[in-house]
Amino acid sequence: MRTLRLREWTTTHALALTARERDTLRTVLRATVQPTTGSTDRYDVTPGNTIGAVLVGETNLLIEPKIPISRMLFLLGYAAEPNAWRHDDATLGAAPDLVTGVVGLFTTLCDRALRRGILTGYRSVEADLPTVRGRINLAHQLRARPGLDLPLAVRYDEHDEDITENQLLLAAALKLRNLPLRGDTIRRSLHRLIDSLQNVTVPIYRPAAIPIVTWTRLNLHYRPAVELARLLLRMHSPDLASGSTETPGLIIDMAVLFETFVRASLREALHASPDQFPSGDNCPPLTLDAQGRVRLKPDLSYWPHGQCAFIGDVKYKRDTGPGQSSDLYQLLAYATATQLPAATLIYADGPPEPHIHQIPAAKVNLYVQHLDLTKPPKDLLQQIDHLSLLVMAAGEGTQTPTGARRQSR
Structure with missing residues (x-):
């Protein structure tokens, strides 16, 4: 090959x-x-x-x-x-x-997950059977076979391995x-993993419709x-x-992965729930215009008490330091829509020193931060911990973080 x-x-x-x-x-x-x-x-x-x-x-x-x-x-x-x-x-x-x-x-x-054995659980099954099992699905029975006694459309619960977790x-x-x-x-x-899941239905998923699993102490x-x-x-x-x-x-x-990592790690550092620190698609309705036609979906937003306290964006690109104009315009739109005094832009590469752009007309500070993805995991998470402090500081409109360079625009 x-x-x-x-x-x-x-x-x-x-x-x-x-x-x-x-x-x-x-x-x-x-x-x-x-x-x-x-x-x-x-x-x-x-x-x-x-x-x-x-x-x-x-x-x-x-x-x-x-x-x-x-x-x-x-x-x-x-x-x-x-x-x-x-x-x-x-x-x-x-x-x-x-x-x-x-x-x-x-x-x-997967090997760690299956050490206790294959997870089993209850799932709802709809089937046509010659005898009653569970409950008769009268609506389906009358629609599919009016006037016929058999087979019966039934709905029942099955306890086996063919559950969403194993299907994923x-x-x-x-x-x-x-x-x-x-x-x-x-x-x-x-191949051993596939063989161990031989009693599981082979699923077909679309990337935009991957099922969400509810986590309990059992799974x-x-x-x-x-x-x-x-x-x-x-x-x-x-x-x-x-x-x-x-x-x-x-x-x-890699752009999606970087965005997902930054959001997940900041959420973890802030001890925030997915509702408090949502993805762009799950962000509470946010629009730039009064008519609500210009919908905004920020990569990062923090809603600790039902109100937006922090807004930010993530860019998987290299930045030379002060931030790129189009990215800053987008960030300013987020700050304007949320009426926050600050917003933060996070790049995947760039100099270690943060920057700040003061926008006098809008009374907004735009922070520019850079992560070094070549650092070992421990050091990278330390960078995230520092950013989590800036999330709170920017959201509360506090003073410029130590070491930030002031830039005018």
Whole structure:
């Protein structure tokens, strides 16, 4: 098998590509593909935020992250479930490549979840049976078979392994099964997981409709594995139809991952609930105009007592320090809509010194912060702890944080 190895935001010149490989890089991996100057059959390829692997025929198209794989795995694991994350997890440093690292992390969390055995629970079943079981579904019976006695449309509760938690694990495992893995141990772990879930219905999920699991003391030990499965499925592992053949792939949008990590880690540092520190889609209604037509969905917002106390945005890009104009305009719109005296912009890369832009006309301070994703997990979380203090300070309109540079706009 041929492996075409690329790196996030790095241009590789004069690549020989088939038409299908070229189109997959453009449409699925969202890379920029341009003809090489002076050539009729070569291409210059520049990946964007999307990393992962897609099998196209006998070619493995692999885009690796610009940060170390161990750091990407930390972001992925922590974003899925902060409470259960282990800083000394051996899977962080042992991965030879991106795909093997992601699969290794997933199977490790699944092995921990299944140590007590396969989780069972009650589920509602609707079926047509020759005898009564549970309750007769009269509405369905009369609609489907008016005037007929059998079979009976019934609804009953079944207690078995075919529950949402196991279905999510199986869905993620099946997506990862056909990817090229380096290491027999991880490959066997993945197949062992699939075999252990053989009594579970094979689910089909759309990335925008991944089920949410309610956590109780009975299923809490499943949470790290299930939340990672939900995150992988939500970020989309495509099955690219080509006739009747499925092309397996693992796709991770680093911009989505970075945003999810920042929100999850700040939520954890603030001891806030998802309702108090929601995602943009789940944010309480926020509009820029009086008519309510300009809907805003900030990446970060904090609602400790039902009122917005902090607003912010996350950008997976490198910043030279003072912040980029378009990003600051967006941040100012958030501050204007919430009538807050401050808002914070967080970049994935940039100088360690924070910046502040004072906007006299709007009486707003715009803070610009940078995270260093190359730092070890402990140091990265210390940066998050510092940001959590700024969340409170910015929300309360307190004085400029120590070390912030004042910039006028």
